[in-house]
Amino acid sequence: MTASKTTATARQESPLRIPGYFLSYAEKFLEENGFESLPLWQAASLAKENFNPILDSVSEAQFQQFILAAKSQYGEPSFGFELGRNINITGFGTLSQALVNCENVRDTTQLMSRYSTLAFPLVKFSCFDTDDGFIVEFDTRSHFQNLNSIIVEILLSTLIPSIQFLTGQAIKPVRADIAFTKPTYWARYQNIIADEIYDNSPRNLIYFPSHVADLPLLTANRTNRAVAIEQCELAMEQKGDISDLPERVISQIRSKLAQSPNALDIARSLNMSERTLRRTLAASDASFRDLLKQAREEMAKFYLSNSAMPITLIAGKLGYQETANFRAAFKSWTGYTPGHWRSEFGHAK
Secondary structure (H helix, E strand, O other): OOOOOOOOOOOOOOOOEEEOHHHHHHHHHHHHOOOOOHHHHHHOOOOHHHOOOOOOEEEHHHHHHHHHHHHHHHOOOOHHHHHHOOOOHHHOHHHHHHHHOOOEHHHHHHHHHHHHHHHOOOEEEEEEEEOOEEEEEEEEOOOOHHHHHHHHHHHHHHHHHHHHHHHOOOOOOOEEEOOOOOOHHHHHHHHHHOOEEEOOOOOOEEEEOHHHHHOEOOOOOHHHHHHHHHHHHHHHHHHOOHHHHHHHHHHHHHHHHHHOOOHHHHHHHOOOOHHHHHHHHHHOOOOHHHHHHHHHHHHHHHHHHHOOOOHHHHHHHOOOOOHHHHHHHHHHHHOOOHHHHHHHHOOOO
């Protein structure tokens, strides 16, 4: 079911649908701060009286219009941070049940990478280990850059307190890379974001100390986790979005690159047969071989650009037993040798 009143202007829009309850978060936040919320609905050409936040969804354009109107009403550029502080990790139904019952932080972030599109299709999560720490990446996918930056702020002020709540530990990232210019008002929030912030980066990355990944959750419950995952899997099937599978495969490959995973390994981690994996990927015009290459190339560029890690060690982390094979593969992908790439594009900090 979708909202009954839409924009009058005909335009080609993203097929993504944003759950209606995100609008409720913004509306409640404004009303609690003494602002009128009706202009938000008007800006997005939505009829509030006909809108069910549980059953209805909105287009990406409507979501952008609603959020920008909310920011304008609030009157402060830090709207995203303040809104994020009012979003609770327990507020996403079945997905929340899966996340809060995980064994540790790594388990939680891995489930986020798999199921987050059920709750918020404008963000894709990934997580991986490096010598610089445990990294959580959120790839914001809106066609509207001004919306992407707000989403990043919401995620930063939601994710970090959520991890603190689930673990009972005072946790702060050591570094954050953001894919846009850091606004001046971010200085007020540095105490909750990270010790170091680097802007205009190619990716949005949050670096936690390595030990954070293995911190146990106070709410861990294997039985409840298993039940919630079954429900999430059912929701993914009902969603019928096979286009999400290649990204789930890449996420699993990234976490297992050092073991040089094959299609069977990844299929098992996704609770499906190898045959089903290959067939479903083919339906998305993808193949396991190409996704393995993509994951290796992305991570190779990341390590070379963001660390001083020896090339022999990078080769091992990518599943190559022989460094020479990695060098040859990297040259075929990029036209550069690993050393040349590092000298041209490296910015280890």
